[in-house]
Amino acid sequence: MLADRYLPLCLAGPHFTFAQLGQSLDGFIATRTGDADYVTGEEDRLHLHRLRALADAVVVGAGTAVADDPQLTVRACPGDNPVRVVLDPHGRVPLTRRVFTDGSAPTLWVVGAAGERHKAAADGVGEGSGVDVLVLPDSDAFAPGRLVQALARRGLGRVLIEGGGVTVSRFLHEQALHRLYVTVAPVLLGDGIPGLRFAGQPVMRDALRPPVRRALLGEDTLFELELGTP
Numbered sequence: 001m002l003a004d005r006y007l008p009l010c011l012a013g014p015h016f017t018f019a020q021l022g023q024s025l026d027g028f029i030a031t032r033t034g035d036a037d038y039v040t041g042e043e044d045r046l047h048l049h050r051l052r053a054l055a056d057a058v059v060v061g062a063g064t065a066v067a068d069d070p071q072l073t074v075r076a077c078p079g080d081n082p083v084r085v086v087l088d089p090h091g092r093v094p095l096t097r098r099v100f101t102d103g104s105a106p107t108l109w110v111v112g113a114a115g116e117r118h119k120a121a122a123d124g125v126g127e128g129s130g131v132d133v134l135v136l137p138d139s140d141a142f143a144p145g146r147l148v149q150a151l152a153r154r155g156l157g158r159v160l161i162e163g164g165g166v167t168v169s170r171f172l173h174e175q176a177l178h179r180l181y182v183t184v185a186p187v188l189l190g191d192g193i194p195g196l197r198f199a200g201q202p203v204m205r206d207a208l209r210p211p212v213r214r215a216l217l218g219e220d221t222l223f224e225l226e227l228g229t230p
Contacts, residue, residue, distance in 0.1 A: 024185055053080065112138070
């Protein structure tokens with residue numbers, strides 16, 4: 001079972017970009033107050049840690065880093081920690097977040113160069129902290145395809161896009177993903193923070209229908225979408 005699920009990812013090669021989301025049946029990754037503990041169950045969290053163990057880098061946006069204060073490490077299964085990449089073009093993630101302070105794994109803080117505040121934020125990371133700062137010149141450099149190239153130049157070719165919904169949706173919409181994992185829990189939130197949202201097609205026949213595999217993770221259902229070559 002595990003070999004069937006993860007062997008294709010293991011054999012995908014040194015340059016592969018994949019994403020993961022866990023959401024409710026009605027498409028939300030958290031309640032309207034931001035509570036996401038936990039939308040999906042324990043087996044999906046184990047699945048997420050296995051994905052981290054198979055990645056060189058795990059990427060989150062600034063919103064996720066601020067709201068969830070994630071560790072982004074491999075704890076529920078054997079494996080090495082990936083480099084934690086925080087996309088923060090406006091330099092708004094506080095330096096008190098665990099990715100900057102816990103020393104559990106290397107962190108790459110990707111910030112924009114447009115303004116003194118961003119430079120001051122980057123300068124606030126001390127040497128020896130395990131945090132490296134990558135300053136990108138403009139907003140175009142944050143485009144998913146260019147970000148993946150920038151990470152590859154640092155030896156980070158296998159990239160997991162973990163959150164949040166805005167970041168994963170952007171990579172999906174701009175065709176920068178090889179594979180997408182979506183775990184759906186049998187729970188209805190009614191409203192909240194949405195998962196996948198992007199400009200869709202006006203007619204059903206043009207909707208994105210990639211090849212899919214399904215698996216049960218406890219009460220949850222995992223959908224593995226094969227998106228092809230970005």
